[in-house]
């Protein structure tokens with residue numbers, strides 16, 4: 001479902017991805033690991049069509065991530081490493097998501113509540129003004145409410161307290177297994193139960209890729 005073929009991405013002289021190849025298939029649940037700067041976030045952004053490749057090719061559900069970005073994003077639930085600087089109020093953001101992605105607000109409330117965030121008490125605040133952990137819980141709740149064939153989480157638990165982490169993993173355990181899940185994490189012990197594949201990156205390359 002995700003085909004990555006010799007992808008190279010440079011920023012100036014810096015090579016962030018050096019001819020990376022791999023395939024992610026239905027049922028894959030992957031822990032993507034490696035030191036800061038290894039290229040994990042860049043690889044995810046390439047899959048989501050943020051950047052043009054300097055070389056190589058990516059196909060997501062047989063589509064080009066840049067040319068068919070809108071179509072692809074319909075199939076993807078994504079929680080970024082850093083929450084985006086959204087200027088809308090929480091209420092406006094949820095309204096926008098309901099309309100654009102056809103997810104019911106009740107379903108979002110359900111999953112946000114599963115993350116132990118009482119979002120109804122914060123509807124009139126700007127998203128921007130929420131704490132880092134609250135933003136993360138809200139984004140996780142929204143991503144869970146959106147049923148997708150591809151779930152991507154870039155260090156999703158970095159801002160979360162231990163209880164919220166547990167809630168997050170509980171939500172993931174209930175997920176159907178025909179999707180692809182990709183977790184960037186530094187805590188392999190936390191995702192061990194959830195993943196069937198471990199990939200390590202270093203210096204823009206995949207240095208190991210094992211089914212477990």
Ligand SMILES: Nc1ncnc2c1ncn2[C@@H]1O[C@H](COP(=O)(O)OP(=O)(O)O)[C@@H](O)[C@H]1O
Pocket residue numbers: 011014015016034035036037038039040041042043
């Ligand atoms: N938008 C960007 N502009 C310039 N350099 C970038 C950009 N994004 C990433 N890089 C560089 O690419 C390398 C890989 O970064 P990244 O993919 O964020 O690593 P990771 O997520 O594994 O920590 C780093 O050296 C980083 O500085």
Ligand SMILES: [Mg+2]
Pocket residue numbers: 040041042081154
């Ligand atoms: Mg990163």
